Each structure stands twice: as C-alpha cells, then as structure tokens.
Amino acid sequence: MASLICTLLQLYIFVLLVRVVLSWFPISPHGAMATVAGFLYTITDPILVPLRRFLPPVRMGAMALDLSPLVAFFAISFLMGAICS
Secondary structure, three states, X not given: OHHHHHHHHHHHHHHHHHHHHHOOOOOOOOOHHHHHHHXXXXXXXXXXXXXXXXXXXXXEOXXXXXXXXXXXXXXXXXXXXXXXX
C-alpha cells in the first residue's frame, strides 16, 4: 500500500511540475494544449488554491511570483520521506 501511495505522490509531483512549466507559455484557448492545461489545473487546483489563501504572491517589481507550487513540492516531498522510507 505504501508503494502505491509513493507512486501516486511522485506522479502528482510530475503533474505539478508540468503545470508550472506550462504556465510560462501562452496557451491558445481553442487548442489541444488548452485541454491538457485545463486537466492539469483541475488536478492541481485543490492543493494550490488553499495554499494561495495563506501565501500571497511575492511582488517583484511589475510581476508577482506564486510560491504555492514550491510549498506544495516541499510538503509532498516531506510526506514522501515519511511514508516511502
């Protein structure tokens, strides 16, 4: 059972990483990538949206840096260390 949970957590980290990378590029709302991005947002938003309530974006001049994926990475890594080792 622990190996299944570890595999799912690793998969979730991968999905989160893909979402972060996709956020760097403009995506056409009518393209195939919009469907993929929508799916990734649906999967990752239940974790990231509550984190954003407690952790507002860090202002860096004219732009803001969202730290919620970074916190999610650390939390999942900590959880994996507790469960998978």
